[in-house]
Amino acid sequence: MATKIEVIQGDITKLAVDAIVNAANSSLLGGGGVDGAIHRAAGPELLAECRQLHGCDTGEAKITKGYRLLAKHVIHTVGPIWRGGHNHEPQLLSNCYANSLKLAADHQLLSIAFPAISTGVYGYPIEQATEIAVAEAKHFSQQETSLEEIIFCCFSDADLAVYHQVLAY
Ligand code: AR6
Numbered sequence: 001m002a003t004k005i006e007v008i009q010g011d012i013t014k015l016a017v018d019a020i021v022n023a024a025n026s027s028l029l030g031g032g033g034v035d036g037a038i039h040r041a042a043g044p045e046l047l048a049e050c051r052q053l054h055g056c057d058t059g060e061a062k063i064t065k066g067y068r069l070l071a072k073h074v075i076h077t078v079g080p081i082w083r084g085g086h087n088h089e090p091q092l093l094s095n096c097y098a099n100s101l102k103l104a105a106d107h108q109l110l111s112i113a114f115p116a117i118s119t120g121v122y123g124y125p126i127e128q129a130t131e132i133a134v135a136e137a138k139h140f141s142q143q144e145t146s147l148e149e150i151i152f153c154c155f156s157d158a159d160l161a162v163y164h165q166v167l168a169y
Helices: 033-042 044-051 089-106 126-141 157-167
Strands: 004-009 019-024 061-065 073-078 111-114 149-154
Touching: 004 126, 004 157, 019 033, 033 044, 044 061, 061 089, 073 089, 089 111, 089 126, 126 149, 126 157, 149 157
Parallel strands: 004 149, 019 073, 019 111, 111 149
Antiparallel strands: 061 073
């Protein structure tokens, strides 16, 4: 069955999906932005499990349980910090989406929701980041996997508009 790609606006910590993706940092020990919101909503058990993972390289992904979240799992990935675009940022951001999707499929998950990785504190321009996110999701959706639904969860009106525009092409 083909995987559906959807865009919504809202708080990713409220979604009842098989996995939400966390835009983490390489320590996996929490931070601000969506990372802070996910840890607050999931509770201290999430941090305890993250401590066992010994960090994560940029572009890689690791999975934990969702604890007090409605989501069953959290897939933690580390986006690149934008440093002008010529320091492998596009490839590393692609890897975040590809590795998160692969991890979800390896765990037989049906639904996954992504925030706009790297586009907050890490400064990745939203249009360019969205093109990468959508390209990876479309590429993955053509493969035969467990995933039925890939959701892009935008926090702001402006980000939602960009996703709608990019998905229309
Ligand atoms: N639901 C959905 N999206 C959200 C939420 C939420 N509850 N909260 C924020 N966003 P950022 P990054 C959006 O800065 O750029 C952390 O400190 C936000 O509007 O959270 O990858 C980590 O520990 C933006 O569109 O992540 C790292 O140190 C998007 O999520 C660093 O920030 C990503 O913004 C990672 O930076």
